[in-house]
Amino acid sequence: MAKITAALIKQVREDTGAGMMDVKKALTEAEGDVARAKEIIRAKGIQAAGKREGRKAQEGTIASTVVDSANGQVGYAAELNSETDFVAKTPKFVEFADGILADAVKAEADDADAVLAAxxxxxxxxxxxxxxxxxxxxxxxxxxxxxxxxxxxEVYAHKKSAEMPPSIVAMIATDEAGAAVAHEAALQISAMDPKWLTREDVPADIVESERRVATEKSLAEGKPEKIVPKIVEGRLNAFFKDNVLLEQQFVKDPSKTVGDLFKQAGGKALGFVRIEVGKGEED
Known part of the structure; x- marks a missing residue:
């Protein structure tokens, strides 16, 4: 059995917001497996104890643009962080962020390391x-x-207030026909924060984890074992509807999904990305 260290407890507390004793119990039950401990916490419905401790919110802005290429178009977005929103909203900081993005575009950078080296x-x-x-x-x-x-x-840059620079940028790639509804889809991505385009894109380990959590939660609620599989499938479908873009209810018309939106346009969504200030990995 793995040793339950203070570092493990801190990691799970930060990721789940659960209390120290609940985290320690979950880690003990999971024999030190962090991923399994998180599943146990979710299955038991343990609520977050409060805001994550020791995590300083990052401020900043996101510069974005779309450029034409030999094969169509390329969208770029770069987050530049500062310590305070006072600095983030200054014209000089926004201009500096735009300059960093321009250097990234010129270098055709594929990732953050390539941007820094540009x-x-x-x-x-x-x-x-x-x-x-x-x-x-x-x-x-x-x-x-x-x-x-x-x-x-298509790129949509969202500002939380008029005086602040963009804090969320959503970009979606489509075929030519899909471009007719791309802006609506970008608004959806910004607002609803989907994680995957289709349910086939969801990693198998995540689906299995969700299945285990749903099963354990259903049994803990006292549901008859013979109907648990059906309940689990329903909860899995709810998970997909929450996290898969094409299965989400369209915010402007909940009677249809985002997938329906593209079908009606006769087009396809090919991929998307979403960046929100302060939501990346901590230093």
Whole structure:
């Protein structure tokens, strides 16, 4: 049995928001398996004890653009983080973020590491960001970065308030016919935060985890064993409807799904990405 360390308890508490004793019990039952402990916590319906401790919210902005390519279009989005929203909303910071994105586009960067290594006006993007700390008086860093390609790409940048820069960017790639409803789909992605395009895209281990949680939860609720499989399938379908873009109810017309929207347009969604300020991995 793995040793239940303070580091393991801290990790599960941060990820679930559950109390220390509940986390310790779950880890003990899971024999130190973090993923299994999270499943146990969810199956028992343990509520979050409060906001995650020791996690400082990141501020910043997201610069985004779409450029034409030989095969259609390419969408780019780059998050630039600051310590405060006071700095994030200044024109200079927004302009600096746009410059970082322009360097990424010029380099046709595929990931954040490639962005940092890209050439800037004087040196690399990494060096430019490091030097920006002196300009803004705060720690500045590159956060999440995304690139998406397709015949057509639609970008929607959401602002939480008029005076703030974009804090959520949704990008979706479609075929030519799908472009007719791409903007509506991008709004949906921004608002509802789907994780996958289709249920076939959901990793098998996640589906199995959800199945175990649903089974254990149903049994814990005292449901008759003979009807548990049917209940589990219903809960799995609810999971897909919450997390799969094409199965989500269309927010502007709940009588149809986002998949229905594309069918009516005679087009297809090929892929999407969503970036939200402060939601990337912590340093």
């Amino acid at each position: 050439a800037a006006e004087d040196g690399t993007v990494k060096e430019a960001i490091e030097e920006a700390a002196a300009l803004f008086g705060e720690h500045v860093k590159l956060g999440q970065y995304a690139k998406i390609e397709g015949p057509r790409v």
